[in-house]
Amino acid sequence: MSKFWSPFVKELVPYVPGEQPKLAKLVKLNTNENPYGPSPKALAAMREALNDDLRLYPDPSGECLKQAVADYYGVQTAQVFVGNGSDEVLAHAFHGLFQHGKPLLFPDISYSFYPVYCGLYGIEAGQIPLDENFQIRLEDYARPNGGIIFPNPNAPTGCLLALDAIERLLQGNPDSVVLVDEAYVDFGGQTSIGLVDRYPNLLVTQTLSKSRSLAGLRVGLAVGHPDLIEALERIKNSFNSYPLDRMAIAGAAAAFDDRAWFEQTCKAVIDSREVLVSALQGKGFEVLPSAANFVFARHPQHDAAKLAALVREQGVIVRHFKQERIAQFLRITIGTPEQNQALLDALSSI
Numbered sequence: 001m002s003k004f005w006s007p008f009v010k011e012l013v014p015y016v017p018g019e020q021p022k023l024a025k026l027v028k029l030n031t032n033e034n035p036y037g038p039s040p041k042a043l044a045a046m047r048e049a050l051n052d053d054l055r056l057y058p059d060p061s062g063e064c065l066k067q068a069v070a071d072y073y074g075v076q077t078a079q080v081f082v083g084n085g086s087d088e089v090l091a092h093a094f095h096g097l098f099q100h101g102k103p104l105l106f107p108d109i110s111y112s113f114y115p116v117y118c119g120l121y122g123i124e125a126g127q128i129p130l131d132e133n134f135q136i137r138l139e140d141y142a143r144p145n146g147g148i149i150f151p152n153p154n155a156p157t158g159c160l161l162a163l164d165a166i167e168r169l170l171q172g173n174p175d176s177v178v179l180v181d182e183a184y185v186d187f188g189g190q191t192s193i194g195l196v197d198r199y200p201n202l203l204v205t206q207t208l209s210k211s212r213s214l215a216g217l218r219v220g221l222a223v224g225h226p227d228l229i230e231a232l233e234r235i236k237n238s239f240n241s242y243p244l245d246r247m248a249i250a251g252a253a254a255a256f257d258d259r260a261w262f263e264q265t266c267k268a269v270i271d272s273r274e275v276l277v278s279a280l281q282g283k284g285f286e287v288l289p290s291a292a293n294f295v296f297a298r299h300p301q302h303d304a305a306k307l308a309a310l311v312r313e314q315g316v317i318v319r320h321f322k323q324e325r326i327a328q329f330l331r332i333t334i335g336t337p338e339q340n341q342a343l344l345d346a347l348s349s350i
């Protein structure tokens with residue numbers, strides 16, 4: 001704390017990202033990255049963009065990436081926003097769409113950045129408990145709100161909310177924005193982007209960090225009614241005109257164009273998730289049904305924090321959250337079959 005700070009800075013409770021260890025040898029199953037690399041075509045496009053043109057600013061609105069996303073989802077570019085990771089897109093949505101003097105509703109167990117953005121933008125966090133099976137109960141969202149947000153599939157549970165339930169939520173809240181954070185949707189969910197033409201209050205965010213294996217590039221996007229997109233553009237153009245650099249725009253657009261790589265790598269992750277789930281169940285773990293590139297699991301006889309520490313000693317890192325309701329769970333990112341086996345071996349030795 002320093003006298004130079006603006007007063008609100010001391011009240012902030014910043015987000016704590018998962019560990020990015022310096023030791024290269026660790027098997028890293030803690031931050032939901034993709035174990036397979038990005039599309040070779042995306043890498044080639046980035047290499048091509050690495051040239052003398054870097055002296056020039058990039059296209060401020062990343063039109064060619066918006067076009068690739070619009071083509072992929074069959075929407076108009078005016079319905080697409082792109083930003084520096086979906087975290088930035090979410091921040092602009094909180095700033096531009098959720099400051100209405102009423103609580104923003106979201107599940108008590110969900111992405112831990114949401115309460116952080118509430119703190120940053122002075123929004124009341126209306127946290128709604130998931131039911132005893134860690135599912136969203138729609139009735140609980142029928143109350144005055146300045147917006148609704150949830151990840152689908154949810155994080156860190158991996159549980160999916162069906163599209164017809166999302167539609168009921170949209171119909172029940174015509175006067176507030178419902179933001180569906182689809183960071184993990186490609187690993188087993190169905191996107192709600194198909195609903196944007198019918199629901200002007202729906203905003204869907206996605207990221208290239210997970211299913212397109214570009215966490216290091218920092219690219220995220222939103223799809224929704226042009227009026228919602230315009231709010232995000234106004235915020236962005238009042239904050240940073242060039243959130244995406246030339247390489248990010250080129251690489252992300254090429255990643256969207258390379259459907260074959262995307263489908264093949266998503267399938268590999270889904271297949272090894274099913275193998276890992278069975279193996280964990282075989283060891284006595286209870287595993288929540290996952291539609292994501294991670295699983296959320298607890299063991300009735302072993303303390304989760306201790307298990308996380310013990311597997312780390314064996315060179316495998318998984319994520320443990322201290323939040324009371326989920327303190328006995330481990331969130332395990334799906335790795336390659338070899339990485340998953342390393343985790344299972346570490347667990348066996350305990």
Ligand code: PMP
Nearest residue numbers: 085086087111151155183207209
């Ligand atoms: N939403 C959820 C639910 C996430 O888990 C993450 C990853 N931490 C993000 C959004 C943000 O991802 P990124 O900024 O890499 O696009």
